[in-house]
Amino acid sequence: MTHRVRLAGRETVFEVSPDETVLQAGLRHHLALPFGCQSGGCASCRVRKLEGLVEYPFPPPGLSAAEVEAGYILMCLARPRSDLLLDLHQPPQLDALRPRQLPCRVQSRTWLAHDVLGLSLKLPRGSASAGAFTWMPGQYIDLLLDDGRRRSFSLANAPQVDATNPTLELHIRVAPGGRFAQWAAHEMPERAILRFEGPLGAFYLRDDAARPTVMVAGGTGIAPIHAMLEALTRDACERRVYLYWGVRAQRDLYLHERLTQWSRRHAWLRYVPVLSEPEPGWDGATGLVHEAVLRAHPVLRGFAAYLSGPPAMVRAGKQAFAAAGLDADHLFYDSFDYAHETWPGMA
Structure with a gap:
């Protein structure tokens, strides 16, 4: 029926x-x-x-x-x-951001950490489609392969204001078994032409300045949250933001200097890095990142929360934050297992 x-x-x-x-x-x-x-x-x-x-x-x-x-x-x-x-x-403006397939050129590759590659993509200059392409901070794109497979990456930057050919920044973790990541890091031709589909996803910054906001990232899950924070630093932010970034060791904090500078420059932002395998001499937060949040904020009633990163981290955070009083209407998350679903055997 x-x-x-x-x-x-x-x-x-x-x-x-x-x-x-x-x-x-x-x-x-x-x-x-x-x-x-x-x-x-x-x-x-x-x-x-x-x-x-x-x-x-x-x-x-x-x-x-x-x-x-x-x-x-x-x-x-x-x-x-x-x-x-x-x-x-979702806000009405998202209705206009229908996913499309577009070409882009690799503008630069930069090692951000020992196992994280920064990829900068540029849409064609003067293209009508390029000028019209935009996204909500936090959304992602799918890179499209010739064989029909996909690889999903969050956009690590906020849209540029009045950009006629916007730049898309990606953070790619280069793992031993990651075929696309290994190719991008070691075999991709200079100025390679790629195709992508986007913008995608329902993980984006909501306009809710009245609520204090907890942002929780694990590993390269910092990418979409970095885009959100970049957007907030451009405007007169009225919300209180607590950023917790969980990684294994200090060398994995590849945006540490920038986030530290932002937190010093903007009174509304507090940044807390959390190491699960700290080296001797580390005097910061340790353990699981969602537990570090709850140590500082045992009651989350009245908060908004954004979680991005490995599935296990997102699941644990969702359950623990709900138990701490966070309501589901103000819980937003991006679980990075999507890449494994859309590119089996490649992620």
Whole structure:
């Protein structure tokens, strides 16, 4: 049986066939819906169900118990069993940022750390598509390979103001088994031409200055949060931001100097690096990064929280922060397992 889906606060109504998920039907109707892995892991397609019933082929792995209790569903897995009313929980301006496939040129490669490569991409100068391309700080792109596979990377910089050919900054962890990362680091031709699709994802900075904000990054999960902070440093930021960056050792803090300077320059920002395997002489925070947050902020009621990085860190943070009083409506996250889902065997 076909069911109708309405989007709260909008005039949009679309129909879902019995053999479709909510996301499949919405994309078939050319709607700008948030999505990522389409397998339930990344939770980019998380929306709140205000009315109606859905069913899943299996419990949605990307949602915590607190999110399910708050009424959230994953559109990529949910199949309607009645008409639905959904709240996209996203600003109207995101509707205009429909993902597109575009070419770009590698402008530069820079080693940011012993195992992190910075990749700077440039869209074609004078191209109408380049001038129109923008994103919300925190979103990501998919690099497209000739064989149809993809590699997902967060955009580590905020959009440039009035840029006719914007620069896209990526942070690539170069692991021994990472075929694309190894190719990019050691074999990619100078000024190589790549293609990408974007902007993608529902992880972006919300306009909510009234709430103090905790930002938690693990490893290269600092990339999208760096983009958010870069955007905040350009404006008169009115929110209090507490940044916690968890890595193994000091050599992994490849943005430490910049973040330290920002925290000294801007009274609204406090930056806390956290090492899980500290060297002798380290007198800063240690252990798991989400636990460092809770030591400083045992009660998170009234906060907003952004988490980005390894799946285990995101899952632990979501559960612990919910137990500390953080409500699901102000919890935003980007779990980096999406790359493994879209490029099996390559990440």
